[in-house]
Amino acid sequence: MTVVNALFQAAREVGAFMEARGWRYCIIGGLAIQRWGEPRATLDADLTLLADFGDEEKYAKALLEAFEPRMPNALPFALTRRVVLLRTAGGKDVDIGLGALPFEIDMVRRAVRHEFAPGVVLPCCTAEDLFVMKAFAARPKDWIDAENIAIRNPHLDAKYVLSQLVPLCDLKETPEIVARAKQILAAAK
Numbered sequence: 001m002t003v004v005n006a007l008f009q010a011a012r013e014v015g016a017f018m019e020a021r022g023w024r025y026c027i028i029g030g031l032a033i034q035r036w037g038e039p040r041a042t043l044d045a046d047l048t049l050l051a052d053f054g055d056e057e058k059y060a061k062a063l064l065e066a067f068e069p070r071m072p073n074a075l076p077f078a079l080t081r082r083v084v085l086l087r088t089a090g091g092k093d094v095d096i097g098l099g100a101l102p103f104e105i106d107m108v109r110r111a112v113r114h115e116f117a118p119g120v121v122l123p124c125c126t127a128e129d130l131f132v133m134k135a136f137a138a139r140p141k142d143w144i145d146a147e148n149i150a151i152r153n154p155h156l157d158a159k160y161v162l163s164q165l166v167p168l169c170d171l172k173e174t175p176e177i178v179a180r181a182k183q184i185l186a187a188a189k
Contacts, residue, residue, distance in 0.1 A: 007031060008120045010092035011045040015122050017066055018049060023059070025049040026111035026123040028097070028133060035114055036127040038148035044093035048125075050108050051082075051098035059098060060084050067094070103132065103164050127153040132164045135181040138174070146181065150188035158185045 011027060018025050030042025051059045060078035067086035070093060071077060078084045082098040099108060111123040125133075127149055134146040150156055161181065169177045 005117050006090060006092055007042065007045045008116045008122075010088040010090055010094055011047065011116075011122055012120045013088045013090070014045070014047065014063075014067065014086075014094050014096070017063075021062070023049055024108050025096075026108050026125045027114075027116075028107075028125050028130065029095070031116065032124050032130045033145055033148075034116065035124055036130050036149050037145050037152060040145075044095055046095045046097070048097045048099040048104055048108060049084075050105060051100060053100050056082060056098050063096060103129075103168060106164070107133075128157050128161050129164070131156060131161050131181075132168070135161075135165055135177055135184075136168050136172075138177050138180075143180070143184075147184050147188075150184050154188055156185065156188070158182075161185065 008031065011031060015025065025047050027045070028048050029046025030040065031045055033040060033042070049059060056079050057075075060075055063084045063086055064074050064078070067088060070085040070087050074085060078098070084096040084098065086094050086096070088094060099105065107125050107129040108123075110126050110129060112126065113121050114124045115121045131146050131149045134142040134149065162178070165181055166178055169175060
């Protein structure tokens with residue numbers, strides 16, 4: 001089994017746990033890049049799980065009881081950082097961001113189920129939402145991912161992307177991110 005296929009299986013395992021509880025989530029990060037960008041190596045599965053502010057403990061405790069924590073004091077870490085770091089039965093790492101921002105709520109709502117591998121159907125963020133996350137992260141590898149998303153998806157809804165990215169960057173006081181995103185979007189058309 002390839003590493004990527006094993007990660008899809010890990011995401012399916014965690015996804016089945018969340019779906020059994022009626023929790024809303026979607027695939028993001030490197031696995032979503034497999035769908036929307038230029039596939040590249042990734043070492044873990046990344047998901048966003050909707051968890052209102054103040055409800056972190058309910059979700060984090062349930063996940064950390066069902067799966068192996070990847071660090072000591074995983075619960076306090078999850079509560080302060082809003083990310084649950086766990087390992088599946090197959091030994092693969094999964095990072096679960098606890099989403100509650102309006103952008104994250106919209107992203108999970110807009111997610112579409114996709115068959116990543118035979119029999120592995122999971123909700124995945126849209127190309128637009130993945131572009132927003134990659135641009136907002138603004139690391140060199142994220143900008144490469146954003147460029148590849150724009151190139152592989154020439155009909156990306158730039159208006160939507162900017163309507164989500166601008167308020168996030170206003171909070172972070174990083175208008176240069178918006179400027180670079182606009183350049184990437186324009187160049188891909």
